[in-house]
Amino acid sequence: MSAQREMKEKNPWHKPLTIIITVIGVIAIVALVTVAGLQNRPVFQKYKYGIVLDAGSSHTALYIYKWPAEKDNNTGRIEQKHSCKVKGKGISSYAAVPEKAGTSLTECMQEAEMQVPAWRHQETPLYLGATAGMRLLNMENKVASDKVFEAVEKALQRFPFSYQGARILSGQEEGAFGWVTVNYLDDRLKQGLQTTGALDLGGASTQISFVPHEYDISESPSNAVAFQLYGNYYNLYTHSFLCYGKDQALRMALAHQTRSGPIAISDPCFHPDYSVTRNYNTLYDSPCVSERKPKVAPLNFTHTGEGNFLQCQEVIRSLFNFKSCKYSKCSFNGIFQPPVQGSFGAFSAYYFVMNFLNLTDGSMSLETITNYVANYCSTPWDQIKKVYPDINEKYLAEYCFSGTYILTLLTEGYNFNTETFSKIKFIKEIKGSDAGWTLGYMLNLTNMIPAETKDSPPLPHAGYVSIVTVIVLLLFILVTLFILSFRSIWPKCSKEPQIV
Numbered sequence: 001m002s003a004q005r006e007m008k009e010k011n012p013w014h015k016p017l018t019i020i021i022t023v024i025g026v027i028a029i030v031a032l033v034t035v036a037g038l039q040n041r042p043v044f045q046k047y048k049y050g051i052v053l054d055a056g057s058s059h060t061a062l063y064i065y066k067w068p069a070e071k072d073n074n075t076g077r078i079e080q081k082h083s084c085k086v087k088g089k090g091i092s093s094y095a096a097v098p099e100k101a102g103t104s105l106t107e108c109m110q111e112a113e114m115q116v117p118a119w120r121h122q123e124t125p126l127y128l129g130a131t132a133g134m135r136l137l138n139m140e141n142k143v144a145s146d147k148v149f150e151a152v153e154k155a156l157q158r159f160p161f162s163y164q165g166a167r168i169l170s171g172q173e174e175g176a177f178g179w180v181t182v183n184y185l186d187d188r189l190k191q192g193l194q195t196t197g198a199l200d201l202g203g204a205s206t207q208i209s210f211v212p213h214e215y216d217i218s219e220s221p222s223n224a225v226a227f228q229l230y231g232n233y234y235n236l237y238t239h240s241f242l243c244y245g246k247d248q249a250l251r252m253a254l255a256h257q258t259r260s261g262p263i264a265i266s267d268p269c270f271h272p273d274y275s276v277t278r279n280y281n282t283l284y285d286s287p288c289v290s291e292r293k294p295k296v297a298p299l300n301f302t303h304t305g306e307g308n309f310l311q312c313q314e315v316i317r318s319l320f321n322f323k324s325c326k327y328s329k330c331s332f333n334g335i336f337q338p339p340v341q342g343s344f345g346a347f348s349a350y351y352f353v354m355n356f357l358n359l360t361d362g363s364m365s366l367e368t369i370t371n372y373v374a375n376y377c378s379t380p381w382d383q384i385k386k387v388y389p390d391i392n393e394k395y396l397a398e399y400c401f402s403g404t405y406i407l408t409l410l411t412e413g414y415n416f417n418t419e420t421f422s423k424i425k426f427i428k429e430i431k432g433s434d435a436g437w438t439l440g441y442m443l444n445l446t447n448m449i450p451a452e453t454k455d456s457p458p459l460p461h462a463g464y465v466s467i468v469t470v471i472v473l474l475l476f477i478l479v480t481l482f483i484l485s486f487r488s489i490w491p492k493c494s495k496e497p498q499i500v
C-alpha cells in the first residue's frame with residue numbers, strides 16, 4: 001500500500017508542476033498552429049490598386065489595376081479591375097483651352113474614386129502617360145503642351161490618390177511597355193517562355209517590338225532595350241514611327257493627293273459615292289504634314305471616294321521611303337529592323353479596324369484578308385451606311401483606308417510575308433486586361449517585376465517570426481523540463497517490483 005502511495009507520489013503525472021508544464025505546452029502548440037494558420041491564410045478580400053491614365057492622341061482612357069495585398073512582394077498577379085473612356089478628344093486637342101484638358105478627366109476620376117475602396121485611396125499610385133498626340137504638340141508648340149500638362153496635373157492632384165506625375169512617354173517606352181504588358185498577361189515572362197512581339201497602332205504613332213532571332217544590337221543601339229525580368233534576359237528590338245498612326249497616316253495620304261492644291265480629289269481609299277468638303281488649313285494643321293502644304297490652294301477641297309484597293313495601296317506606299325537604308329535590313333524611312341520573329345499580338349487600332357472588318361479569325365490567310373478589304377473598299381458608300389447604321393460615320397468612312405493601311409504597313413513596311421502574317425493575332429485584351437502600354441508602365445514604375453526569380457516562399461513579416469520564435473523556445477524549455485522531471489523518477493520506478 002505504502003509502496004503504491006510512494007509510486008503514486010513519485011509518478012511525474014501526479015506532480016502539479018508536470019501538469020502545469022503539460023497544460024502550458026498544449027496551449028503553446030495550439031497558439032503556434034493558430035498563428036501559423038492565420039498568418040498563411042490567403043486573404044482574398046484585400047487588394048491594392050494602381051491607376052494609369054493613357055492620354056492618347058485621339059482620346060484618354062483610365063485603367064485601374066488591382067493585385068493581392070498580401071503578395072505585395074512582387075509575386076501577386078496584377079489584373080485590370082476597371083477602365084473608363086474619357087469623353088471627348090485627347091488632351092492635346094485642348095491646346096487652345098488647356099483647363100478643359102483637366103476638367104475632361106473629372107468624370108473618369110470620380111469613377112475611380114468609387115471603384116477603389118476609400119481606405120486605399122491615399123496609397124493608390126496615379127500616373128498619367130501621354131503619347132504621340134502630346135509628342136506632336138510638344139514639337140509644334142512647347143508652351144501650349146506645358147499648359148496642358150499644368151491643367152492636367154492640377155485636376156489630378158485634387159483627387160485623394162497618390163499622384164505620381166504626368167509625362168510624355170518616349171516612343172521607345174511606349175513600344176517596350178506594350179511588349180511587357182502582352183508578355184506579362186500571357187505569363188510568358190515568369191515562366192521564361194518564348195515571347196510574343198507587340199504591334200500597337202495608335203492615331204498618331206505606331207510601334208513594333210519583338211525579340212529578334214539573331215540580333216546585333218550594335219547596328220542600331222537606339223532600337224534596343226535590354227531587360228532582366230524574373231531572372232531572364234531579353235534583348236528587345238523596338239521602334240515607334242511618329243506620324244504613322246492611322247489618323248496621321250490618313251492626313252499624309254490626303255496631303256499627298258492634294259499636294260498641288262486642287263479643288264477636288266478622287267480618293268481610292270474611300271468608298272465610291274463618298275463625298276465631303278474638307279478644309280485645307282485643318283488638313284495641314286499637324287507637324288506630320290504642315291511642311292507640305294501647297295503654296296497656292298483654295299480654302300476647301302471636295303474629297304470624293306473611288307474605292308480602289310490597289311490604287312489606295314499605291315497612295316499608301318508613297319508615305320514610306322524604301323530607298324535609303326544604311327543597315328543590313330530596314331523597315332522603311334531608313335530605320336533598322338531585323339526580320340520579324342515568332343508570334344505577334346496586334347492591338348489598339350489594329351484590333352478596332354480588323355474587328356470591324358470581321359478579320360480577327362486567326363485561320364484567315366493574308367490573301368483572303370486582302371481580297372476581303374479590296375471588296376469592302378469597292379462597296380458604295382450608301383450601301384455601307386445602310387449595312388452599318390449604328391457605326392459612327394467618321395470611323396465608318398475610314399475603315400477602307402485603315403484596313404488597306406494596316407495591310408500595307410505590315411507587309412511592305414515591316415516585311416511580314418504570307419507565313420509570318422499568319423502568326424499575328426489581333427487582340428483587344430488578354431485574360432480580361434486590355435493590351436496596351438499602361439500595365440507595363442505601372443509594373444515598371446512600381447517595381448512589380450523583379451529582375452531575379454525568388455524561388456523561396458515569401459518571408460513572413462517580423463511579428464510572425466518573433467511570435468513563432470518565442471513559442472518554439474517555450475516549447476523547447478518545456479520539453480527539457482519534462483524530460484528532466486521524468487529522468488528523476490524513472491530509475492526508481494523500474495526498481496519498485498524488486499522491492500515488492
Ligand SMILES: O=c1[nH]cnc2c1ncn2[C@@H]1O[C@H](COP(=O)(O)OP(=O)(O)O)[C@@H](O)[C@H]1O
Binds near residue numbers: 090201202247348
Ligand atoms: O472603335 C473604334 N474604331 C476604330 N478606331 C478606333 C476606335 N476606337 C479607337 N480607335 C482609334 O484607335 C486609335 C487610338 O490611338 P491613340 O489615341 O491611342 O493614339 P496614340 O497612341 O497615337 O497616341 C485612334 O486612331 C482612334 O481613332
Ligand SMILES: [Ca+2]
Binds near residue numbers: 056057131203
Ligand atoms: Ca495609344
